Amino acid sequence: KQEVTQIPAALSVPEGENLVLNCSFTDSAIYNLQWFRQDPGKGLTSLLLIQSSQREQTSGRLNASLDKSSGRSTLYIAASQPGDSATYLCAVKRGGANSKLTFGKGITLSVRP
Amino acid sequence: NAGVTQTPKFQVLKTGQSMTLQCAQDMNHNSMYWYRQDPGMGLRLIYYSASEGTTDKGEVPNGYNVSRLNKREFSLRLESAAPSQTSVYFCASSDSRVSYTFGSGTRLTVV
Numbered sequence: 001k002q003e004v005t006q007i008p009a010a011l012s013v014p015e016g017e018n019l020v021l022n023c024s025f026t027d028s029a030i031y032n033l034q035w036f037r038q039d040p041g042k043g044l045t046s047l048l049l050i051q052s053s054q055r056e057q058t059s060g061r062l063n064a065s066l067d068k069s070s071g072r073s074t075l076y077i078a079a080s081q082p083g084d085s086a087t088y089l090c091a092v093k094r095g096g097a098n099s100k101l102t103f104g105k106g107i108t109l110s111v112r113p
Numbered sequence: 114n115a116g117v118t119q120t121p122k123f124q125v126l127k128t129g130q131s132m133t134l135q136c137a138q139d140m141n142h143n144s145m146y147w148y149r150q151d152p153g154m155g156l157r158l159i160y161y162s163a164s165e166g167t168t169d170k171g172e173v174p175n176g177y178n179v180s181r182l183n184k185r186e187f188s189l190r191l192e193s194a195a196p197s198q199t200s201v202y203f204c205a206s207s208d209s210r211v212s213y214t215f216g217s218g219t220r221l222t223v224v
Contacts (some may be wrong), residue, residue: 012182034212034213036213036215041216043215043216043217043218044205044213045205045215046213046214049212082116089155091156091213100146100158101146101213103155104155105153105154105155106155
């Protein structure tokens with residue numbers, strides 16, 4: 001059974017800091033990995049999707065990397081801003097294209113002005 | 114705007130009452146999902162539909178039923194609500210290599 005772990009559960013940083021959010025998974029036979037953002041009381045918004053054949057994806061100040069062999073992914077946020085405060089969830093899809101996502105419990109990030 | 118629409122956004126039920134949560138997507142995705150999100154438990158899959166006409170159980174299906182009415186719509190039914198079903202429910206859709214799109218959620222309280 002695939003398990004996805006995100007540690008720590010919460011993180012508080014000052015504005016402007018570059019930061020790394022970690023995600024680990026137990027089964028390296030994944031199809032893809034996704035990072036989502038969830039604001040309080042809202043749904044999930046997809047940030048980045050990395051296919052199993054890729055090593056990283058970038059979108060603006062966000063960069064996600066994938067190391068299947070070690071079962072790890074990182075989400076790098078450059079020059080953090082208070083607007084980045086949210087919960088960030090990692091999810092992996094194993095098996096084929098129609099298999100399901102398994103989510104981590106998320107990291108709640110607070111960026112202090 | 115394209116996306117996943119869930120109704121209702123909020124609902125309070127008494128124990129034993131029934132209700133149906135509605136979900137519709139307009140992105141022509143084949144797969145649709147129902148998740149529940151609880152504090153400390155993360156997102157857990159209740160049921161999913163890989164394609165029109167098929168449904169399968171997820172991690173926590175007990176107490177729920179689903180219907181994939183057509184390619185666009187996937188509903189979740191609680192036949193006899195229990196306090197343990199108090200949660201936030203999310204519907205999502207996806208298609209092969211694209212990322213999931215989530216609805217804004219239904220906040221359900223069972224008293």
